[in-house]
Structure formats: structure tokens, C-alpha cells
Amino acid sequence: MLAFIKRREPFWLFVHSPSAMIAAFLTALIILGALFAPLIAPSNPYDLSSFSLMDGLLPPVWQDGGRSAFLLGTDDQGRDMISSILYGARLSLVIGLTAMVIATVLGVGLGLAAGYFGGRFDAVIMRIADVQLALPAILTALLIDGIARGILPTEIQQNMRVTVLTLAIALSLWVNFARTARASTFVEKNKEYVEAAIIMGQHPLRIMLIQILPNIVGPLLVIMTVDLASAILLEATLSFLGIGLPADSPSLGTLIRIGMQFLLSGEWWILWIPTVFLIVLVVAINVLGDFLRDIFNPGLR
Amino acid sequence: MLTVQDLTVRFPSRFGDFTAIKGVSLSVAPGEIHGLVGESGAGKSTIGAAVIGLLQSPGYVAEGSMTLQDTDLRTLSTDQAHKMRGKRISMIFQDPQTSLNPLMTVQDQLVETIQAHEDISKTQARKRAIDLLEEIGIKNAETRIRAYPHQFSGGMRQRVVIALALCTDPDLIIADEPTTALDVAVQSQVLGLIRRLADTRQIGFLLITHDIGVIAQIADRVTVLRHGIVMETGKTAQVLGKPKNPYTVDLMKAVPPLDRRLDRFLVPGEDRKSDTDRDQAKGDKAEKWLLAGQKDPATGLAINDLSVRFVGERTSLWRKPKPFIALNNVSLDVRPGTIMGLVGESGSGKSTLAKAITGLVKPALGTIRLQDLDLPHGRDRGRHHPSRRLIQMVFQDPFSSLNARHRIGYILGEPLLHYGFEPDAKLRRNLVADMLELVGLTPDAIDKYPHQFSGGQRQRIAVARTLLARPKFLICDEPTSALDVSIQAQILNLLKDLQATFGLTILFISHNLAVVRQMADDVTVLRYGKVVETGKVEDVFERPRAEYTKELLALTPVTPSDW
Known part of the structure; x- marks a missing residue:
């Protein structure tokens, strides 16, 4: 059936790896669910008028007192858990993806230039990266969040929350990309095809982007997937600590924070369901990243 | 046993x-x-x-x-x-x-x-x-x-x-x-x-x-x-x-002899008849295009008292590290339209000399002149210096000299675009296809990636890339040392043909004396960054003056000619 696929090509390896297939399936399912949340979610968790306190603290449908209208139960405000999670995943994914893309562009750009030019430029960039690396990601994010709170007026702050959060996460992740891009560039720039381009007198920018970048994209792709998972986790952590998104537009982290209050009071679903959801999402993305790493490791092919 | x-x-x-x-x-x-x-x-x-x-x-x-x-x-x-x-x-x-x-x-x-x-x-x-x-x-x-x-x-x-x-x-x-x-x-x-x-x-x-x-x-x-x-x-x-x-x-x-010079190697599967046919029919456009760019007479290269130093190993925290002298007062004269062979053991400075000529390494002293054109050293040579086009290089390793992520058509189109020869994508593609035929490949290679070719074919592609810059001076740094003998013979034949047709001047670097004997008109022997001997290839091989040259010639394993 799959005879048309070339052996040992990435896609062949993919259909022969059950863990990668399951991970890809779960990731795709969650992304689709988040993307089409307004269409498939039973209710809109942002619309305060759509839920009533009367429906508060309902357990999932398989437990006594559960109602079929709320398959996974409701929180104390009467919000449907499924809807909250789908909308929350939407926010988490948007923030995670955007942060990852910003970190990639920033990190790869700086790393490529540092590796290509070397010398003092390289030293400065990499020392900045070292300082960045010495600060835990959460601390960086807290710092940026604090600065934003300090300088922005209160009205704008509420609207800027997502932007500030994204930037904070991106700034704590770019170092990974910069280091990998720099190391790979060091290897590539001594190869003869790069020398040929230099002899020809090609512009350094062209050599970096057209000659070197396509050759170092493999390891970067791996980091992109792994860091996507990190970005989502980081967002969840910040929201959990209360410096992320507010309770009226909850992301996964915010949902978990809300659920914490009910951890010991018997309403387990408010905490556990978003937590399990987050774990599944992050693990699935990580498994995909591992699979990509295997593909780009020529020793295993 | x-x-x-x-x-x-x-x-x-x-x-x-x-x-x-x-x-x-x-x-x-x-x-x-x-x-x-x-x-x-x-x-x-x-x-x-x-x-x-x-x-x-x-x-x-x-x-x-x-x-x-x-x-x-x-x-x-x-x-x-x-x-x-x-x-x-x-x-x-x-x-x-x-x-x-x-x-x-x-x-x-x-x-x-x-x-x-x-x-x-x-x-x-x-x-x-x-x-x-x-x-x-x-x-x-x-x-x-x-x-x-x-x-x-x-x-x-x-x-x-x-x-x-x-x-x-x-x-x-x-x-x-x-x-x-x-x-x-x-x-x-x-x-x-x-x-x-x-x-x-x-x-x-x-x-x-x-x-x-x-x-x-x-x-x-x-x-x-x-x-x-x-x-x-x-x-x-x-x-x-x-x-x-x-x-x-x-x-x-296909084994190059050390004691005599062959006009051409006889290569299995490449008999001479089909070869001349190829020159007439295929690659015709590319040949005309190249000849059109070769109107001015051949170009020579003169190197005078060139010295290259690298930063040496640091022996003390306080003293400045002693420089490592890679080239020491090297003078070299490549006559227009000829092939100069450069031989020496590893570490003798052969490749450093090539890098100094192409501007990848900055010499401390000396001058390099391409006919009437003074070549500034290292980074002082701007990206738009005319020598960037006139001097081209064929590298040793055909596996790393072509960018693995680009198609052959793109790789070969680069010089045409870069030097502004052919802005039109379609014409450029035609010329590239024709050039592939000129170096003995089929034009359908244009849409393939480098890894789909063998070492010898890749070296042909590398030669085609240098030609598409319409160069006057070619540096070949061990172009065949990664190849099998029969493939080596093909590539050497190709280089000889191209040199004769387009009047190129070539600096041919090799550690293999027999190969240099086949290719070069003049030869220079390097050792520890110094010129040991230089002269016409027959003179150096048959009547070597320097002790070191004699030793090299005596130690090179050869097939006895009286078998």
C-alpha cells in the first residue's frame, strides 16, 4: 500500500514509527480543536452572560450528578470545562507559536551572523547569550512583565497582556537557536562550497541565507518543535503564577491555577482535566521533536 | 597459509x-x-x-x-x-x-x-x-x-x-x-x-x-x-x-606514468571518436559563449616574495606567540596560457598559496599580480574586484564543494547571475544545460541534487561552475586526489581539453608527481613554505637539481616501464 514511498526517506520512517504517528495524531487533533474552537465548543467561555452560577461545580458526565450538557463538568462559575479548555488551548498555542517564531528569527539571525563573522562580534553575542542563559526563563519573563507593568498605562496593559507575555517567552528562548545556529555555521563555513561563494565575491548576507542556512535547517527544526513545547509550558507557568492571562480570558495555565483552589475540596476535574490536556499536548510535541532529531541524525538512517 | x-x-x-x-x-x-x-x-x-x-x-x-x-x-x-x-x-x-x-x-x-x-x-x-x-x-x-x-x-x-x-x-x-x-x-x-x-x-x-x-x-x-x-x-x-x-x-x-608524458589518457568507455563528436555537436553554444568571453589574450600570474604567517601556539601567558610561517618568500611566475604544477608534501604550503591568491588568507608581505592587475591581499580585495571573476577554483573534495541543498541548475546559474552575464532565467538555464554537455554530462542533470552524482561527475559539475564565470585563471587544488584512477584520467583529460580550447592559465596543485607530470608545462616544488625548485616540467622530472626533488622522485611508487 505504501510502496510508492521511498525507503529511509522521512515519510517512510514516519509511517514506520508508531510513537511518532500517535504523537502527530494527538498534536493535530489538539491544534484542530483549538483552531475550530468557536465552531465545536458547546459554549463561549468569554461570554459572561452565557453561563449561570446555577450550573457551577458540576462533575463530569460519568460521575453522579453530571449532566450531558457539560460532558467534562463545570467550574465554580458554571463555565463548561470543554469550552474553557478548547479556548484556553487556542490562546496557549497562539502565544507558544508566536513566541517560538520570534525566538527562531532572532536566535537564528544572531547565531548565523556570530558564526559567520566570528571574532569580536561573535564574542559579544555569545556573552549576551551566556548572561541570558544564566537567568532562568521564568525570571526573564517576570522581568519583562514587570517592566511592561511599570511603563505602560493601566488601560493599555490589559490589551497588551498577550503581546508582553509572548515577547517575554520569546526572549527567554532565543539562546537555544543562537547557539545551535552558531555551532552549525562554524562547521559549514569552512566547507568548500562556502569558500567558492566567498571567492566569487557573493554578499555575506547572501552566503548566510542562501548557502549556509539551508544546510543547518535540520537541527534548527528539532529545536523549533522542542521549544514550542517549552513555550507552551512557560506560558502555562506564568499564567499559573498569576502574571499571565487574567481569569476572564483563561489559557491552560490560568485554568490550572483556578483549579488549584479545588484540589482538596473534591472537585478534582477543575484541576485535573486541563492539566492532563496540557501534559498530553507537551509530550506529543516532544515526541515529534525526538522523531525529527532521529531523522536528522545520519547515523541512525 | x-x-x-x-x-x-x-x-x-x-x-x-x-x-x-x-x-x-x-x-x-x-x-x-x-x-x-x-x-x-x-x-x-x-x-x-x-x-x-x-x-x-x-x-x-x-x-x-x-x-x-x-x-x-x-x-x-x-x-x-x-x-x-x-x-x-x-x-x-x-x-x-x-x-x-x-x-x-x-x-x-x-x-x-x-x-x-x-x-x-x-x-x-x-x-x-x-x-x-x-x-x-x-x-x-x-x-x-x-x-x-x-x-x-x-x-x-x-x-x-x-x-x-x-x-x-x-x-x-x-x-x-x-x-x-x-x-x-x-x-x-x-x-x-x-x-x-x-x-x-x-x-x-x-x-x-x-x-x-x-x-x-x-x-x-x-x-x-x-x-x-x-x-x-x-x-x-x-x-x-x-x-x-x-x-x-x-x-x-589510466595510471599516470611518472617518467613520460601522455597526450591523453585512454579511458574505458570514452573512445576518442565519440569525444570529438561531442565537441562539435553538444555543448556548442556553451563553447561559443565561452570563446566570446576569451577575446583578450591569456593571462599570467606573478607572485613576488609572498610570505604568509599564522598565529602560532602560545607558549607563555606573557610572551606573544611565535608566528607559524606557512609561506616564506615564495615567488612564482605562471606564464599566460600554460599550466603550472605545484607539488609538495602535506604542510608544505600548497593550499595556503591557493588561498592567498584567492584572497581567503591574508599574506604578511609580497605582491600578487594577475597580468597587469594588482591583487590586494585578503579582505582588502573588495567583493567587486575584477579578479573575483577572473580567478576561479576547483576544489579537492567534490562532496563539499557543491551546496547539497541546491539543484545543479541553481548552483551553475549562480555565476551567470552574480557576474551579470545572463539575467534572463530561461536563457541562463539553456546555457547551463549546454555547459553540462560541454563537461560531459547529460543536460537532465540540471534538476538533480549533488548527492545524486558520483565523485567524478560532481567534479565535472565543479569545473562547469568555474567555467561559467568566464575565468582567465584557474586554480585546481588536488582536483583528482579523491577520485579513482579511471575517473581521475577522465577529469584530467577534460581539464586538458578545456585548457587547450579556451587558453586558460592553470595553477595545478597536487601531491601526486605523476599527475603533475601529465598536466603541467612548468612545475614548482614547495617544502616547508619555501620554493625548492622551479622549472620546465621535463627539466625538473628528468634532471632535478635540488636534493629534495630527487628524493621525492625516487620515493614515488611507480609501475616499472620495462614490464
């Missing part, structure tokens, strides 16, 4: 078995050096691995028998095979850099090996190790034995590897390309040592190599392999001197 009968080795795969070795028979007598020669992929190393029982999984011996004296090597259990390895069969590998453990002293490695096979005390083992090192020509063995591998030079390190193979007193030693990584002077010493060991200790050697000169110099008998099948076997002088098999005949014709 070693008898291999009808050996067949298979590598199973999803699409049926791949037969790497088909019905190979050979034998090695005590004290005999049996050469195993063939081009890459012929299965030389696979035979060696099968004999010593180290075939890479999933390869397996499908048929045939291998016996060492009365021991059947095929029926040995894993444990028995392990004991037999080292004790009765040893191996010498190609690269002495990697076949010794860098973290253990030579003494530890030798003693460990001796004690693994014999129940003797450490002091006795050590004494034996010292005797061995002395026997294979390491002076002060008593103290040198405590050194680490990196404290030995390349040739000495290969001697240590030989001592390691020898220390258990084996009957048979498999030497897999033992001198390929070494310079000629060291190579000749190591080969002499192998010959001496075969004669004095009656050890049988299975000498695996692609270098026919090496075989001619020391092997008693030779087996020629191709695609895992024996083409010809017999006494060395008979097989190499009067080859019967057509493949061996072709192979011998």
Missing part, C-alpha cells in the same frame, strides 16, 4: 540481497605480500573484514570457505574468533590518527594487547614491546614507549600501529590502505618495513590498496577486483605488466 575459496558475501536488504563479493578465491603464503587492488566499491575491504570476521552487520558470508592453515575460519564460534583475532590474524588500518587510543600511552596499548593473548607478566610484556618498537625502527624505544600517540609523527604512529598488529606474533596481517594517509617519503619507509617483516618473520600480508604504484613496489602477487568479482590474479609483474583481462588493461592505461 590463508586460503579463500569461492567467497560470497551478501548484504540483505528489503529489496533482496545485495551481493558484495561474488565467488572470490585467493591465497596468501607465509612471507608473501598479496595485493588486493580495485576502485572504490570493488569490495576490497569487505574481503579483509570477512577474513578477520568483522563483517559489518547485516552482511554475512553466504558461500565459500576460508581457512588459515588447518583452522576453518567460517565455523569458529564468536569466542574462538575473538581469540584468533590479534593472535593469528592482525589488522593495520588506514588512518593512524584514529586507530590508536589517544588517551593511552603506547606502552599501555601494547602491553594490554600482549597480555590479552598470552599469560605473561607485565614486565615481560613491556620488554617484548620495547624490542618490537626497536625492530620496527623507533629510536629510544625505552623512553618513547611511555609517550602518547599524539607525540608521534604520522609515519611513526603508523609504525606503532604495525607494532600493535605484530605484538602477538600473528601469521597473517591484513593491511587496509596502510599508507594512503601518508606522504611519499614516509610511505616508502612504511612499505619497506612491511616488506622486511614479510621476509624476516615470514608473515603473510593481505595488502588492500587502490594505489597501483604501491602494489607494483612491494606485492608478490596481486588480485584485481571489480564489483566484487576477481578480474585477474597472478604474479605482480605478470598481471600489471602484461594484463590479459580488458579491465586490468584499461586500469593500467
